[in-house]
Amino acid sequence: MTEHIWETDVLGAPFEARTLPLGTDTHGEVVATLVRDTRRPKRVESRPGLVLPRRTIAHDTDVLYLHGWSDYFFQTELADFWHERGARFHALDLRDYGRSMRPDRAPGFVTDLATYDADIEAALTLMGHGEGSATTRRLIILAHSTGGLTASLWANRHPGRLAALILNAPWLEFQGGELGRGTLEPLLSLGARYDPRVTLPGVDFGYYSRATSAAFEGEWAFDERWRPERGFPVTVGWLRTILAGHTQVARGLAIDVPVLTLLSDSSTVTPSWNERMKHSDSVLVVSDIAERALKLGATVTVSRVAGALHDVFLSERGVRDRAYAQMDAWLRGFSPRQALA
Numbered sequence: 001m002t003e004h005i006w007e008t009d010v011l012g013a014p015f016e017a018r019t020l021p022l023g024t025d026t027h028g029e030v031v032a033t034l035v036r037d038t039r040r041p042k043r044v045e046s047r048p049g050l051v052l053p054r055r056t057i058a059h060d061t062d063v064l065y066l067h068g069w070s071d072y073f074f075q076t077e078l079a080d081f082w083h084e085r086g087a088r089f090h091a092l093d094l095r096d097y098g099r100s101m102r103p104d105r106a107p108g109f110v111t112d113l114a115t116y117d118a119d120i121e122a123a124l125t126l127m128g129h130g131e132g133s134a135t136t137r138r139l140i141i142l143a144h145s146t147g148g149l150t151a152s153l154w155a156n157r158h159p160g161r162l163a164a165l166i167l168n169a170p171w172l173e174f175q176g177g178e179l180g181r182g183t184l185e186p187l188l189s190l191g192a193r194y195d196p197r198v199t200l201p202g203v204d205f206g207y208y209s210r211a212t213s214a215a216f217e218g219e220w221a222f223d224e225r226w227r228p229e230r231g232f233p234v235t236v237g238w239l240r241t242i243l244a245g246h247t248q249v250a251r252g253l254a255i256d257v258p259v260l261t262l263l264s265d266s267s268t269v270t271p272s273w274n275e276r277m278k279h280s281d282s283v284l285v286v287s288d289i290a291e292r293a294l295k296l297g298a299t300v301t302v303s304r305v306a307g308a309l310h311d312v313f314l315s316e317r318g319v320r321d322r323a324y325a326q327m328d329a330w331l332r333g334f335s336p337r338q339a340l341a
Helices: 076-084 114-126 144-159 177-194 209-211 234-253 288-292 315-333
Strands: 015-025 028-037 061-066 087-094 138-144 166-169 261-264 300-305
Touching: 015 061, 015 114, 015 209, 028 076, 028 114, 061 076, 061 114, 061 144, 061 209, 076 315, 087 288, 114 144, 114 166, 138 144, 144 234, 166 315, 177 234, 234 288, 261 288, 288 300, 300 315
Parallel strands: 061 087, 061 138, 138 166, 166 261, 261 300
Antiparallel strands: 015 028, 028 087
């Protein structure tokens, strides 16, 4: 992919992608990749008291999607949802993920989640929402799992930039809870001091892939180079970084815009395959995530989706239809007269 030029994306029309150069480090070239839906949203007249039809509920709105761990953007249904509501949709493959992976670089490795500020700012600048921009368009970030943790911390550090934040099963707490996190953190800190890139034993048994991938029992086709069956190798430094983010959330954030958190209604996190994994979150303990979500800011909605997978928008058809309906209802609750006005 040529830098500085929009090119047809791997997903094909109407998606285009553009490489965002972020400099170099000791391991080589650093880039992020912005994907955009090139379909033109329907234009509508906006005036006080106007009740917008469903297809224009997000008019004058730009959406930026952030993926999770061992992931990249391929969920074109999300783009369809926002296009139908009048928004412009973009998705960002962060450095060392998906379209932004480069040879000889560790996939997903980072030692500070604030590092992604540069990736996000580069994307927002290209979207017309850079720091200090005079745009009148509203901005929503929609983020999944680890991306949800990253986006929450970013929103907390950057008040006044967003109109709303939507989180899809955000990884806001370690699966071992606060006690497990407190036990692991000092050990990981010690290990990271010597070599943050040391790989930990694998803990992903491939069950989530089994429930989502069309190669197994799911319905989704994706590039296994960018979304491997058992995830990327987990390093000491990366996991320490994630737990540090969890600790920040546990202390409480002050996100200044309405937050919607979508979650499954149940978890099945076990060391062996269970058929319930096709109808529940097999990655996170959703009750802990629901509790942590309430510490993100003053206005938080937690919406539980019965039968949803870890990525609620990869669930079976009827379940994700309910997830889209819940997101649509939430948007109507805040738009246009309230937070998204």
